[in-house]
Structures are given as structure tokens and as C-alpha cells.
Amino acid sequence: MxxxxxxxxxxxxxxxxxxxxxxxxxxxxxxxxxxxxxxxxxxxxxxxxxxxxxxxxxxxxxxxxxxxxxxxxxxxxxxxxxxxxxxxxxxxxxxxxxxxxxxxxxxxxxxxxxxxxxxxxxxxNQPKTDNKTSLEYGGLVITPDQRTVTLYGESIQLRPKEFDILYLLACNPKKVYSVEKIFQQVWGEAYFESGNTVMVHIRTLRKKLEEDRRKDKWIKTVWGVGYTFNG
CATH class of the missing domain: 3.40.50.2300 (Response regulator)
Incomplete structure (x- = not known):
């Protein structure tokens, strides 16, 4: 090795x-x-x-x-x-x-x-041995095997952690994840005053999903609690 x-x-x-x-x-x-x-x-x-x-x-x-x-x-x-x-x-x-x-x-x-x-x-980045199907919510398609995202047929370029956050939320629509839980699952380490890290990635993810100009709001903020996927 x-x-x-x-x-x-x-x-x-x-x-x-x-x-x-x-x-x-x-x-x-x-x-x-x-x-x-x-x-x-x-x-x-x-x-x-x-x-x-x-x-x-x-x-x-x-x-x-x-x-x-x-x-x-x-x-x-x-x-x-x-x-x-x-x-x-x-x-x-x-x-x-x-x-x-x-x-x-x-x-x-x-x-x-x-x-x-x-x-x-x-x-x-290990080769995938299973065949997970894509997640589809309206015009949003998330394909975990290829780690790709398309929005109304157009490819959206996400950084690794942005994809991981989106996929985590989309796998469990309507479930509310706290900032701490998102950090622990996506970053794979203990949470220590890392709220800004998660919020920055959520903000850039929303921008790439064009939530500022589309009626579809995929990521919903639950004030005082965390975030959920509005699928």
C-alpha cells in the first residue's frame, strides 16, 4: 500500500x-x-x-x-x-x-x-459496488454513483461536501437535521464550533440550486433547529 x-x-x-x-x-x-x-x-x-x-x-x-x-x-x-x-x-x-x-x-x-x-x-472515492438509483424531485436529479446533480436537465457542479450535504438531506426529505448532525455526518468528525462551516456550504449550495430565482426551494431552514429537504 x-x-x-x-x-x-x-x-x-x-x-x-x-x-x-x-x-x-x-x-x-x-x-x-x-x-x-x-x-x-x-x-x-x-x-x-x-x-x-x-x-x-x-x-x-x-x-x-x-x-x-x-x-x-x-x-x-x-x-x-x-x-x-x-x-x-x-x-x-x-x-x-x-x-x-x-x-x-x-x-x-x-x-x-x-x-x-x-x-x-x-x-x-472508493469504487461503488452497489447500484443505487437516482433521487428525483421534480427537476432535481441526484445520482450518487456518479456523484452528479442535474437541475432541469442542466448539470450542477458541486464540491464534494456540497454534494454530501444535499444527498444527506435528500435521502430523508422532511427530516430536520441540526447543524451539528450535518457536520458530524458529512465531515466525519466531532463538532466543535463549526456552525459557520455548515452554513457557508448551505448558502453556496442554495446559490448553485438557483433558489434565489426559482420558485422551488429545495433546502428549507427550520429556525432554531436546522435544515430539511423540501422534496
Whole structure:
């Protein structure tokens, strides 16, 4: 079984070295780069299973790197940044990051998050052995085997967690899921003040489903409780 590779993109050598030590102890192959262009090049030319990415880097910042990588590649991305505002966290998640940790950080927690992201990513990308049928609700069709969504015949491009949230809700229409329950089932880890993460993904999901201009409202907010699928 091949060792999984983690790419660390951070211009602070001491932080990159510290993270690398802990990941290598966990059995990962570690690649280190110090600027955004090197990060994009490494993903293009080497086998990378997960990316730990700083935001403030030379040549290309973390946001630009994420947007570039997301055009071609589907791999977990964890931001590790000194930017601590809610705006920065939300912006990182919206453009395609899967998780966000702020500096200073605990290496043990970072390793735990890396393990959780890779465990979930590998599980979701295993070949399907069963033949699950599509879910159809009016003009919305969700096909879990291909992880595709179409809306009135047009393909909707969803990021992995957006698809997982939609599929979770659509499998149990009218059932109300709390933010905590959604996070636990979709992210596959314990819930700790991660409400904004779920709400950001719900907001972008609703936008892609064009709920702002269609009469169909697929995801309904149950105030004070959570969300439900209005199928």
C-alpha cells in the first residue's frame, strides 16, 4: 500500500518543518514548498493526496492557489493561516478549502484533521459496488454513483461536501437535521464550533440550486433547529 503524500505550502520554514515532523511520524510522505507557484507546480507534477496551505505566501496567495487547483484537481485542502477573522475563514471555505486552522496551532490537532480528511476522501472515492438509483424531485436529479446533480436537465457542479450535504438531506426529505448532525455526518468528525462551516456550504449550495430565482426551494431552514429537504 502506497504512502499517502501531504504537500505543505508555507513560506515559514519553521512551521513547515514542525508540521512535516508530525506527519512523517504518522507515516505520511511529506512534500514542502515555500510559495504559491511551487504549490501549484507540485500538485501538477507529483502525487499529492492532501494540501496544507498558508494564505499569505509569495507569488500566489493561498486563495489563488486553491482556485487554480480546483479547476483540475479534487483533493482535500486545509488552510493553516495566521488570518483569524470569520471573514477569512468563510472566504477560504467558499473558494474551495475543506478545513481551516489558525496559527498558533496544535500539531496533534492538525494531524487529526489530516487523518479525518483523508479517511473521508478515500471512502467517498472508493469504487461503488452497489447500484443505487437516482433521487428525483421534480427537476432535481441526484445520482450518487456518479456523484452528479442535474437541475432541469442542466448539470450542477458541486464540491464534494456540497454534494454530501444535499444527498444527506435528500435521502430523508422532511427530516430536520441540526447543524451539528450535518457536520458530524458529512465531515466525519466531532463538532466543535463549526456552525459557520455548515452554513457557508448551505448558502453556496442554495446559490448553485438557483433558489434565489426559482420558485422551488429545495433546502428549507427550520429556525432554531436546522435544515430539511423540501422534496
Amino acid at each position: 502506497k504512502r499517502l503524500s501531504v504537500l505543505i505550502a508555507d513560506d515559514e520554514a519553521e512551521i513547515a518543518d514542525l508540521v512535516a515532523i508530525h506527519l512523517e511520524k504518522e507515516g505520511y510522505h511529506v512534500i514542502k514548498v515555500s510559495d504559491g507557484e511551487e504549490a501549484v507546480h507540485a500538485v501538477e507534477t507529483q502525487s499529492v493526496d492532501l494540501l496544507i496551505l498558508d494564505i499569505m505566501m509569495p507569488k500566489m496567495d493561498g486563495y489563488e492557489v486553491t482556485l487554480s487547483i480546483r479547476e483540475k484537481h479534487n483533493l482535500p485542502i486545509i488552510f493553516l493561516s495566521a488570518k483569524t477573522s470569520d471573514f477569512d475563514k468563510v472566504q477560504g471555505l467558499v473558494i474551495g478549502a475543506d478545513d481551516y486552522m489558525t496559527k498558533p496551532f496544535t500539531p496533534i490537532e492538525l494531524v487529526a484533521r489530516v487523518n479525518a480528511q483523508l479517511r473521508r476522501f478515500i471512502k467517498l
